[in-house]
Amino acid sequence: MNIKALLVDGDPLIYGAMVSIGxxxxxxxxxxxxxxxxxxxxxxxxxxxxxKKIGIMYILSALVMLFRGGMDAMMMRVQLAFPDxxxxxxxxxxxxxxxxxxxxxxxxxxxxxIGLMNIIVPLQIGARDFAFPYLNALSFWAFFMGAMLFNISxxxxxxxxxxxxxxxxxxxxxxxxxxxQNFYLMGLQLSGIxxxxxxxxxxxxxxxxxxxxxxxxxxxxxxxxxxxxSFIIVFAFPILTIALALLTIDRIFGSQFFTLTGEGLPMMxxxxxxxxxxxxxxxxxxxxxxxxxxxxxxxxxxxxFGYSAMVWSMIIIALLSFLVWVHxxxxxxxxxxxxxxxxxxxxxxAVPTGVKIFNWLATLYxxxxxFSVAMLWALAFIPSFILGGxxxxxxxxxxxDFQFHNSYFLIAHFHYVLIAGTVFAxxxxxxxxxPKMFGHKMNERIGKWAFWFFxxxxxxxxxPQYFLGLDGMPRRLFITNVVEWLPLNVISxxxxxxxxxxxxxxxxxxxxxxxxxxxxxxxxxxxGNGRTLEWATTTPVPYYNFATVPHVDExxxxxxxxxxxxxxxxxxxxxxxxxxxxxxxxxxxxxxLGLASFGLxxxxxxxxxxxxxxxxIFMILRTYDYDEGYYVSVEEIKRTERKxxxx
Amino acid sequence: MANSKKRIPTNHIVGFLLSLVMTIVAxxxxxxxxxxxxxxxxxxxxxxxxxxxVQLFMFMHVTESxxxxxxxxxxxxxxxxxxxxxxxxxxxxxMSFGFSHDHGxxxxxxxxxxxxxxxxxx
Ligand code: HEM
Ligand SMILES: [Cu+2]
Numbered sequence: 001m002n003i004k005a006l007l008v009d010g011d012p013l014i015y016g017a018m019v020s021i022g023x024x025x026x027x028x029x030x031x032x033x034x035x036x037x038x039x040x041x042x043x044x045x046x047x048x049x050x051x052k053k054i055g056i057m058y059i060l061s062a063l064v065m066l067f068r069g070g071m072d073a074m075m076m077r078v079q080l081a082f083p084d085x086x087x088x089x090x091x092x093x094x095x096x097x098x099x100x101x102x103x104x105x106x107x108x109x110x111x112x113x114i115g116l117m118n119i120i121v122p123l124q125i126g127a128r129d130f131a132f133p134y135l136n137a138l139s140f141w142a143f144f145m146g147a148m149l150f151n152i153s154x155x156x157x158x159x160x161x162x163x164x165x166x167x168x169x170x171x172x173x174x175x176x177x178x179x180x181q182n183f184y185l186m187g188l189q190l191s192g193i194x195x196x197x198x199x200x201x202x203x204x205x206x207x208x209x210x211x212x213x214x215x216x217x218x219x220x221x222x223x224x225x226x227x228x229x230s231f232i233i234v235f236a237f238p239i240l241t242i243a244l245a246l247l248t249i250d251r252i253f254g255s256q257f258f259t260l261t262g263e264g265l266p267m268m269x270x271x272x273x274x275x276x277x278x279x280x281x282x283x284x285x286x287x288x289x290x291x292x293x294x295x296x297x298x299x300x301x302x303x304x305f306g307y308s309a310m311v312w313s314m315i316i317i318a319l320l321s322f323l324v325w326v327h328x329x330x331x332x333x334x335x336x337x338x339x340x341x342x343x344x345x346x347x348x349x350a351v352p353t354g355v356k357i358f359n360w361l362a363t364l365y366x367x368x369x370x371f372s373v374a375m376l377w378a379l380a381f382i383p384s385f386i387l388g389g390x391x392x393x394x395x396x397x398x399x400x401d402f403q404f405h406n407s408y409f410l411i412a413h414f415h416y417v418l419i420a421g422t423v424f425a426x427x428x429x430x431x432x433x434x435p436k437m438f439g440h441k442m443n444e445r446i447g448k449w450a451f452w453f454f455x456x457x458x459x460x461x462x463x464p465q466y467f468l469g470l471d472g473m474p475r476r477l478f479i480t481n482v483v484e485w486l487p488l489n490v491i492s493x494x495x496x497x498x499x500x501x502x503x504x505x506x507x508x509x510x511x512x513x514x515x516x517x518x519x520x521x522x523x524x525x526x527x528g529n530g531r532t533l534e535w536a537t538t539t540p541v542p543y544y545n546f547a548t549v550p551h552v553d554e555x556x557x558x559x560x561x562x563x564x565x566x567x568x569x570x571x572x573x574x575x576x577x578x579x580x581x582x583x584x585x586x587x588x589x590x591x592x593l594g595l596a597s598f599g600l601x602x603x604x605x606x607x608x609x610x611x612x613x614x615x616x617i618f619m620i621l622r623t624y625d626y627d628e629g630y631y632v633s634v635e636e637i638k639r640t641e642r643k644x645x646x647x
Numbered sequence: 648m649a650n651s652k653k654r655i656p657t658n659h660i661v662g663f664l665l666s667l668v669m670t671i672v673a674x675x676x677x678x679x680x681x682x683x684x685x686x687x688x689x690x691x692x693x694x695x696x697x698x699x700x701v702q703l704f705m706f707m708h709v710t711e712s713x714x715x716x717x718x719x720x721x722x723x724x725x726x727x728x729x730x731x732x733x734x735x736x737x738x739x740x741x742m743s744f745g746f747s748h749d750h751g752x753x754x755x756x757x758x759x760x761x762x763x764x765x766x767x768x769x
């Protein structure tokens with residue numbers, strides 16, 4: 001295969017994208033060389049095992065992916081508002097909705113949340129890093145390589161075009177020949193391994209590394225949501241791994257698991273996919289709930305109302321999330337009894353969710369609310385998410401779903417839960433913890449502009465889609481010049497561009513705040529309203545997090561610590577701190593596995609074998625790795641803490 | 648970590664070789680052998696159980712009873728079984744109830760299978 005056959009051609013949009021990718025790459029290489037930053041990049045980032053830095057890399061990647069997925073979205077919206085323009089052809093449209101959905105869920109929402117967990121969870125429980133820092137770096141690079149692999153598909157080889165659900169038989173070898181679908185399979189497989197490892201890592205970290213005295217029911221609610229999410233990850237991701245592997249074997253090696261011929265069961269794919277897929281939507285919403293709970297408690301300046309009810313409802317949601325998957329294919333043809341069972345279990349989920357909503361409202365009730373940007377996102381979340389949840393219950397009625405299924409009503413539903421839930425939470429969490437990560441706040445005035453553009457744009461974009469659905473407009477359709485649909489489609493597109501502007505302002509705010517924001521002097525950034533341990537650390541957080549780990553025996557321990565004048569620097573009790581050493585191996589190992597995946601995408605088995613051998617060599621090296629880290633000396637800790645605390 | 652440096656992990660090496668052998672035998676049975684289908688299935692099932700046993704006993708600490716506060720291995724295995732039950736029973740439930748294609752009669756199944764393959768030419 002020569003280069004020309006590899007590159008996708010024929011479309012000016014794609015040529016444009018190729019040129020801009022080329023230019024950006026050259027620019028980055030040039031800047032790194034010009035400013036002699038290669039060593040810095042390697043020493044500080046590519047080899048890091050520090051959970052805070054890994055978290056920042058996750059969030060940066062997620063923002064880039066949000067941009068990519070957002071561009072896809074705008075292109076679809078342009079096509080739908082001006083169907084006669086011929087902006088996209090049907091093939092291109094199919095590829096774009098597929099990459100949009102996949103990127104937003106797998107490479108944007110999850111990494112964003114995992115990034116926040118990386119940074120915040122160890123700080124909240126008084127730990128100095130993850131339980132397995134090396135594995136944490138491995139997870140990040142697995143995600144990163146998977147994401148990059150998936151993203152190059154539109155210039156090399158062609159993007160997948162069977163939807164983010166990749167239903168068989170459409171996505172099988174017979175009906176989707178070529179590398180497109182393989183990009184989907186290998187990209188998800190590689191990053192899925194990373195997610196699974198992160199799930200295990202966080203679980204162990206939270207169960208084993210809490211501050212002395214901290215019981216499970218003393219943990220901050222975001223940490224709780226992370227723990228519950230980790231359990232869902234550990235139980236749900238293996239199902240995806242297996243389903244992807246079976247489909248890969250089908251496509252590359254000619255087996256017949258999901259084919260129409262040879263006794264395959266194409267519907268089994270839908271079944272397995274949603275056995276993972278429904279828990280997956282809770283993987284991206286539970287941490288969001290956790291973030292909102294933290295933000296609301298801080299800016300309502302009260303303890304979270306109904307803490308244990310909050311925890312138990314998350315646990316119940318997690319259990320139920322494994323028992324509802326069939327609601328995604330009520331129309332597949334199972335009997336009325338099967339559909340009824342899953343209809344009821346689906347509606348049950350609304351109960352614990354409702355409990356949480358009322359608890360947030362009760363926290364706000366009669367409190368002195370401070371309308372900071374983070375709080376605005378949280379407040380906008382509540383009513384918007386309710387609209388998504390209520391329509392979810394409507395979809396959950398099997399009989400009614402025969403009408404709603406695969407219409408724009410469904411599209412509106414899941415964007416109301418995913419954007420108003422997950423994306424608002426990512427923004428809220430980023431703004432809220434930004435000072436912890438970067439030592440300065442995001443500008444509030446610009447933040448409010450971004451907020452209003454995004455939130456109003458969001459409702460203008462998606463609210464009309466409920467009605468488009470009721471008017472019969474199906475999803476994944478590129479010709480929409482039906483007179484009844486046009487006005488609402490145009491309105492929706494206007495809203496989409498509003499969100500785009502909001503996002504642009506948000507990103508500009510990152511730059512503006514870097515240049516102009518006041519540097520933080522205390523660790524307790526939000527007017528001293530911090531309640532949990534992360535605010536007890538200094539800003540910027542020293543790489544060992546806590547000079548001394550406080551004893552914790554209550555919820556919101558930092559409130560009392562402040563009253564009693566205690567800090568995380570109990571000078572007489574400072575002891576040497578054991579820290580893990582940086583290493584470049586996770587990066588290299590995952591680069592090899594990325595290469596192997598790339599080989600499999602094009603079914604170049606020799607390349608896959610080379611990559612795999614490289615990966616295995618690094619695994620073997622790891623088993624002979626006796627590097628046990630190093631100790632930070634007491635003098636160094638004292639020096640760092642005194643400087644940070646101005647003593 | 649430090650104290651396991653010198654010792655050769657016999658257990659792990661034997662377990663590793665055993666699992667390789669069992670995997671190869673299973674693959675051979677499925678791809679190359681001309682045993683009757685029923686025997687192939689039974690054989691693979693038996694190998695799977697043995698394989699799980701090797702993993703659990705030689706790699707996964709089932710023999711260690713407690714760590715800190717409770718019987719952690721058994722605890723997690725219980726959850727694993729619960730999930731496996733949901734996956735298997737759930738799939739059977741959703742994939743076979745209410746459909747009317749004829750997978751019920753076991754007698755003709757095997758033949759049926761072979762015929763199909765010939766017709767489709769794969
Ligand atoms: C009260 C809670 C909820 C209920 C009752 C519910 C119900 C449903 C139902 C029945 C469907 C399938 C509709 C169809 O295909 O015809 C669906 C689709 C979907 N839901 Fe929900 N849902 C709820 C919450 C959520 C949350 C919290 C999220 C994610 C954050 C979410 C994400 C999705 C997605 C992504 C789809 C569409 C998947 C696709 O076909 O591509 N839902 N929901
Ligand atoms: Cu669902």
